[in-house]
Amino acid sequence: MAKGLPTREEDYSQWYNEIVSRAGLAQHSAVRGCMVIKPYGYAIWEKMQAQLDKMFKATGHENAYFPLFVPKSLFEAEEKNAEGFAKECAVVTHYRLKTDPNNKGKLIVDETAKLEEELVVRPTSEAIIWSTYKGWIQSYRDLPILVNQWANVVRWEMRTRLFLRTAEFLWQEGHTAHATKEEALTETKTMVEVYAKFAEEWMAMPVIQGIKSESERFAGAEDTYCIEAMMQDGKALQAGTSHFLGQNFAKAFDVKFATKEGTKEYVWATSWGVSTRLMGALIMTHSDDKGLVLPPKLAPYEVVMIPIYKGDDQKEAVVARLKEIKTELENQGISVKLDDRDTHKPGWKFAEYELKGVPIRIAMGMRDVEAGNLELARRDTLEKKIYEQKDIANKVKHLLENIQLNLHQRAVDFREEKSQKADSYAEFKKILEKKGGFIYAHWDGTAETEDLIQKETKATIRCLPFTDKKEEGVCMVTGKPSKQRVIFAKAY
Amino acid sequence: MAKGLPTREEDYSQWYNEIVSRAGLAQHSAVRGCMVIKPYGYAIWEKMQAQLDKMFKATGHENAYFPLFVPKSLFEAEEKNAEGFAKECAVVTHYRLKTDPNNKGKLIVDETAKLEEELVVRPTSEAIIWSTYKGWIQSYRDLPILVNQWANVVRWEMRTRLFLRTAEFLWQEGHTAHATKEEALTETKTMVEVYAKFAEEWMAMPVIQGIKSESERFAGAEDTYCIEAMMQDGKALQAGTSHFLGQNFAKAFDVKFATKEGTKEYVWATSWGVSTRLMGALIMTHSDDKGLVLPPKLAPYEVVMIPIYKGDDQKEAVVARLKEIKTELENQGISVKLDDRDTHKPGWKFAEYELKGVPIRIAMGMRDVEAGNLELARRDTLEKKIYEQKDIANKVKHLLENIQLNLHQRAVDFREEKSQKADSYAEFKKILEKKGGFIYAHWDGTAETEDLIQKETKATIRCLPFTDKKEEGVCMVTGKPSKQRVIFAKAY
Numbered sequence: 002m003a004k005g006l007p008t009r010e011e012d013y014s015q016w017y018n019e020i021v022s023r024a025g026l027a028q029h030s031a032v033r034g035c036m037v038i039k040p041y042g043y044a045i046w047e048k049m050q051a052q053l054d055k056m057f058k059a060t061g062h063e064n065a066y067f068p069l070f071v072p073k074s075l076f077e078a079e080e081k082n083a084e085g086f087a088k089e090c091a092v093v094t095h096y097r098l099k100t101d102p103n104n105k106g107k108l109i110v111d112e113t114a115k116l117e118e119e120l121v122v123r124p125t126s127e128a129i130i131w132s133t134y135k136g137w138i139q140s141y142r143d144l145p146i147l148v149n150q151w152a153n154v155v156r157w158e159m160r161t162r163l164f165l166r167t168a169e170f171l172w173q174e175g176h177t178a179h180a181t182k183e184e185a186l187t188e189t190k191t192m193v194e195v196y197a198k199f200a201e202e203w204m205a206m207p208v209i210q211g212i213k214s215e216s217e218r219f220a221g222a223e224d225t226y227c228i229e230a231m232m233q234d235g236k237a238l239q240a241g242t243s244h245f246l247g248q249n250f251a252k253a254f255d256v257k258f259a260t261k262e263g264t265k266e267y268v269w270a271t272s273w274g275v276s277t278r279l280m281g282a283l284i285m286t287h288s289d290d291k292g293l294v295l296p297p298k299l300a301p302y303e304v305v306m307i308p309i310y311k312g313d314d315q316k317e318a319v320v321a322r323l324k325e326i327k328t329e330l331e332n333q334g335i336s337v338k339l340d341d342r343d344t345h346k347p348g349w350k351f352a353e354y355e356l357k358g359v360p361i362r363i364a365m366g367m368r369d370v371e372a373g374n375l376e377l378a379r380r381d382t383l384e385k386k387i388y389e390q391k392d393i394a395n396k397v398k399h400l401l402e403n404i405q406l407n408l409h410q411r412a413v414d415f416r417e418e419k420s421q422k423a424d425s426y427a428e429f430k431k432i433l434e435k436k437g438g439f440i441y442a443h444w445d446g447t448a449e450t451e452d453l454i455q456k457e458t459k460a461t462i463r464c465l466p467f468t469d470k471k472e473e474g475v476c477m478v479t480g481k482p483s484k485q486r487v488i489f490a491k492a493y
Numbered sequence: 494m495a496k497g498l499p500t501r502e503e504d505y506s507q508w509y510n511e512i513v514s515r516a517g518l519a520q521h522s523a524v525r526g527c528m529v530i531k532p533y534g535y536a537i538w539e540k541m542q543a544q545l546d547k548m549f550k551a552t553g554h555e556n557a558y559f560p561l562f563v564p565k566s567l568f569e570a571e572e573k574n575a576e577g578f579a580k581e582c583a584v585v586t587h588y589r590l591k592t593d594p595n596n597k598g599k600l601i602v603d604e605t606a607k608l609e610e611e612l613v614v615r616p617t618s619e620a621i622i623w624s625t626y627k628g629w630i631q632s633y634r635d636l637p638i639l640v641n642q643w644a645n646v647v648r649w650e651m652r653t654r655l656f657l658r659t660a661e662f663l664w665q666e667g668h669t670a671h672a673t674k675e676e677a678l679t680e681t682k683t684m685v686e687v688y689a690k691f692a693e694e695w696m697a698m699p700v701i702q703g704i705k706s707e708s709e710r711f712a713g714a715e716d717t718y719c720i721e722a723m724m725q726d727g728k729a730l731q732a733g734t735s736h737f738l739g740q741n742f743a744k745a746f747d748v749k750f751a752t753k754e755g756t757k758e759y760v761w762a763t764s765w766g767v768s769t770r771l772m773g774a775l776i777m778t779h780s781d782d783k784g785l786v787l788p789p790k791l792a793p794y795e796v797v798m799i800p801i802y803k804g805d806d807q808k809e810a811v812v813a814r815l816k817e818i819k820t821e822l823e824n825q826g827i828s829v830k831l832d833d834r835d836t837h838k839p840g841w842k843f844a845e846y847e848l849k850g851v852p853i854r855i856a857m858g859m860r861d862v863e864a865g866n867l868e869l870a871r872r873d874t875l876e877k878k879i880y881e882q883k884d885i886a887n888k889v890k891h892l893l894e895n896i897q898l899n900l901h902q903r904a905v906d907f908r909e910e911k912s913q914k915a916d917s918y919a920e921f922k923k924i925l926e927k928k929g930g931f932i933y934a935h936w937d938g939t940a941e942t943e944d945l946i947q948k949e950t951k952a953t954i955r956c957l958p959f960t961d962k963k964e965e966g967v968c969m970v971t972g973k974p975s976k977q978r979v980i981f982a983k984a985y
Contacts, residue, residue: 110611152645155561
C-alpha cells in the first residue's frame with residue numbers, strides 16, 4: 002500500500018483527496034475554489050471529451066462557441082434561471098487596472114474603467130445562447146438547431162472539492178432548439194441515454210436513468226433527466242443531466258419561428274451537460290486502497306512496461322525486447338508506456354503505476370527474455386501471472402476487454418448489494434443509518450414531504466427512475482398514494 | 494458572385510467582414526468585443542486544434558488546465574508582464590448578485606459579496622502557471638516541464654474585429670520550464686518551427702520566421718520569435734509567437750531547482766501561443782471575391798455533392814449513385830457532404846458552397862448517371878470539368894492534394910510579388926504608399942528610429958528574419974550601421 006494512503010474504511014473523504022493528489026490528477030490553486038488539472042488528470046479528461054464528442058456528432062450535433070460573459074440584463078431575462086444562479090455568480094465590474102500611485106509596482110482597479118453594465122461570468126449559457134438563437138431562427142427551416150459547446154463555467158461555491166465541486170469547472174453544454182415539444186422531449190431523452198451509454202461502456206460506471214423531482218430540477222427547466230451513480234461509500238453522485246426547457250427561454254428572449262402553416266410559435270428547447278465532475282465519479286467508482294483504478298478505455302496508457310535488470314548489458318537486452326513487444330501492442334491499437342528510467346527502482350515504479358491506476362503492468366527481467374516470458378499484473382484484481390511472449394498483443398487485448406467488463410460488473414454488483422426497498426419510514430431510516438446506498442421507497446410527490454425527509458435524514462430524492470414496471474404504493478411518510486418507487490440516497 | 498459581397502478591391506475590410514458573416518463563421522455577440530464562433534467556423538478551428546495538438550504531443554508536450562482567474566497579487570508579480578496587460582484586464586470584484594429591492598425581477602451586485610482580493614480574468618497565464626510550477630519543481634529531475642493548455646483568454650480591446658482582435662479569444666498557450674538557457678532557447682525555436690510548419694502545410698499560408706524588435710516583444714519576455722504572414726491587402730499578420738522568458742518568471746515567483754551538482758538555480762522558461770486569430774489569417778490569405786476559399790486539410794468537408802434532378806424518380810437515381818460515390822470517397826479518407834435537400838435549388842447550393850469555400854463540388858444529373866460521368870468544380874481556380882466516375886476516389890484525392898499545394902504556391906507568389914528591398918527612406922515611403930507589402934530595409938536597431946518610422950508611415954518592424962545570409966548595410970533613416978535587413982509592413 003502506498004505509504005500513508007488512508008483506506009476507504011478509515012476515511013473515505015481523505016482517501017479520495019489523497020488519490021487525486023498522489024496520482025497527479027489535480028490540485029488546489031492560488032484561486033479560492035479553482036483547481037489545476039494536472040497532465041495525467043487532463044489526459045483522462047481528454048479521453049472522455051474525445052469519446053463524448055464523437056457520440057454527440059453521431060447524434061447530429063455540431064460544436065460552436067459562445068462568450069464567457071453574460072451581460073446582467075440578459076442573465077436576468079429568464080427569471081427562474083437567474084434566481085437559481087444569482088447567488089454564485091462571479092461578476093466583472095471593471096476592465097482596467099492601473100499602477101497604485103501610493104505603492105509603485107502594485108496594481109489597483111482603475112475606477113474610471115467601470116463597466117456600464119456588469120458582466121456575469123457564465124455559470125451556464127442558456128441566456129447568452131438564446132439571445133443569439135433569436136437571430137438564427139426565423140422559420141421552421143432553421144430548426145432544429147443542435148449545438149454543443151465545450152467550455153469553462155464558474156459557480157462560486159463555498160465548499161469545494163477537487164473535481165466534485167469547484168468554482169470553475171470544465172464541461173460541455175448542449176443547447177438545442179426545436180419546432181415541437183415532442184421533438185424536444187425526444188432530444189432530452191436521447192442525450193440522457195448518450196450519457197448513460199458513455200458512463201456504462203467507457204467509464205464502466207453503472208448508472209440509473211430517471212427524472213428529477215421538482216425541487217432538484219435545473220433552474221428554468223420544465224423537467225430534468227439525469228444519470229445517477231453510486232460511489233463506494235454508498236452515496237449517490239449525479240453524473241449528467243439533460244433538461245427539457247419547454248418554451249421558457251424562447252419566451253424570455255422572444256424567439257419565435259414561422260411554422261409551415263404560416264403561424265408564429267415559440268421555439269422548444271433542451272440543454273444537457275456533463276463536466277469534470279465525471280473525473281470524481283470515475284475515481285470513486287473503481288479505485289481501491291492502493292490507489293487509482295482506471296478502466297482501460299479511459300486510461301492515458303493501458304499498459305506500462307518496467308524492465309528489471311542489473312547493469313547496462315542486461316538493461317539493453319531487456320529494453321530492446323520490451324520495445325519490440327511495445328510495437329506489437331501498439332500495432333493492435335494498445336497504448337503503452339515504457340518506463341526505462343535509471344533514476345527510479347522497479348519497486349518504486351510498481352507502486353507508482355499502481356497508484357496511477359494503469360490497467361496492465363508488464364515486467365520483464367533477463368531470465369524472462371531468455372525464456373520468452375513476461376510477468377503481467379492486472380490492476381483491477383492485482384493478479385500477477387507469467388505469460389509466454391508469443392501472441393502477447395492478442396492476450397493483452399483480451400485482458401483489457403476483460404478488465405473493462407470486470408470493473409463494470411464489480412460496480413454493478415456493489416450497487417445491487419447496496420440497493421434496497423423500504424416500506425416504512427422507520428425501515429428507511431434504519432437502512433440509511435446502517436448501510437446507506439440507494440433506497441427505493443414510495444413518496445407522495447410533494448416538496449413538503451421531500452423537504453421533511455431531507456431535513457430529518459439528509460437523504461434526497463435522486464430520481465424517479467425510468468421503468469416499465471411501475472409499482473404503486475403509499476408514501477412511507479404520509480401514507481398518501483404514490484405511483485412508483487423513487488430512489489433516495491445521501492448524495493455528493 | 495454572391496449578391497452584394499464587396500470585392501477586395503472595393504473594400505477589403507468590408508469584404509472580410511461579409512465573408513466571416515455570410516459563410517457562417519462567426520458573429521458579434523451581445524457582449525462588447527466578444528464573438529460567437531458559429532458551427533462552420535468552429536469546425537475549422539477544431540481541425541486546426543486537432544493538428545496542432547498532435548504536433549505538440551509529437552514534440553513531447555502534455556496538456557493541462559489552469560484557472561481562469563489570476564489573483565491580483567500574483568498577476569502583478571512579474572512587473573513588465575503586469576504592466577503590459579494591466580490596461581486591458583477584465584476584473585472580477587464580486588461573487589454574488591441579489592434581487593434589486595426596488596425593482597423585482599431585476600438583479601444587482603450584492604455589495605456584501607465583495608472579494609477581498611480582485612481576480613483578473615487571465616489575459617495570458619504565465620503568472621498563475623509559474624505560481625503553480627513553484628510547487629512542481631524541486632530538482633533537475635523535475636525538469637523539463639512541457640505543458641500546453643487550450644483555453645479562453647480575455648484582453649479588453651477597444652477596437653475589435655471578428656477573429657483578428659476580440660476581447661475574448663480561444664488559444665493554446667505552452668508553458669515550459671528548463672534547467673538551462675540553451676534548452677529553453679531550443680524549445681523557443683522548436684515551437685516557432687512547429688507553428689511555421691502548421692501554417693505552411695495545413696493552412697497553406699507561407700510565413701516568415703524571425704525575431705521581434707524590443708518594442709514588439711511580449712511583455713516579460715527576453716525574446717519573442719514569431720511567424721509573419723502577408724494578407725491580400727499587403728498587410729502583415731502576426732500568426733504565432735514563441736517567447737524565451739529567461740528567468741524572469743522564475744525570479745518573480747522564486748522558482749529554483751537543485752542542480753545535479755547540488756547548487757540552486759532559477760529555472761528557465763518559454764511560452765508560446767496561437768489563437769483563433771489564425772482563422773482571420775486563413776480567411777484573408779486564400780479567399781476571393783466569391784467568398785471563402787479553404788485549403789482541403791482544414792475544410793470541415795472537402796467535397797460537397799449536389800444532385801440535379803427533375804421529379805422523384807430522377808432524384809432517387811441520382812442520389813443513389815452519389816451515395817455510392819460518397820462511400821468510395823470516404824473509404825479513401827475524404828470528408829463529403831451530400832446536400833440532397835429539396836428546399837433549395839441547385840443554383841442556390843452552388844453559390845452557398847462557393848461562399849463557404851468547399852474545395853471540391855461534385856454535381857450530377859440524370860444524364861451523368863447514364864453516361865457514367867460527373868461534373869467536378871474546384872474552388873481555388875473555379876475550373877469545372879467532366880470526369881468519368883471510374884476511379885473517382887483517386888482522382889479526387891489527387892485533386893485535393895493539388896488544391897492544397899496550389900493555394901500555398903499562389904500565396905507564396907503573391908507574397909514574393911509584394912516583397913521589396915528599399916535602400917532609402919524615400920524609396921521605402923514610396924513603396925509603402927504605392928504597393929504596400931513587406932519591405933526589407935536596414936534599420937539601426939534603436940527604438941527611437943523604429944518609433945519615428947511608425948509615426949511617419951504606420952509601418953512597423955514585423956521581424957528580424959532568421960536567415961543564413963545576413964547582409965550588412967546602413968539604416969535608411971539615420972545612416973548608422975545595420976547588421977541585417979529587417980521586414981517592415983503595415984500590420985493587423
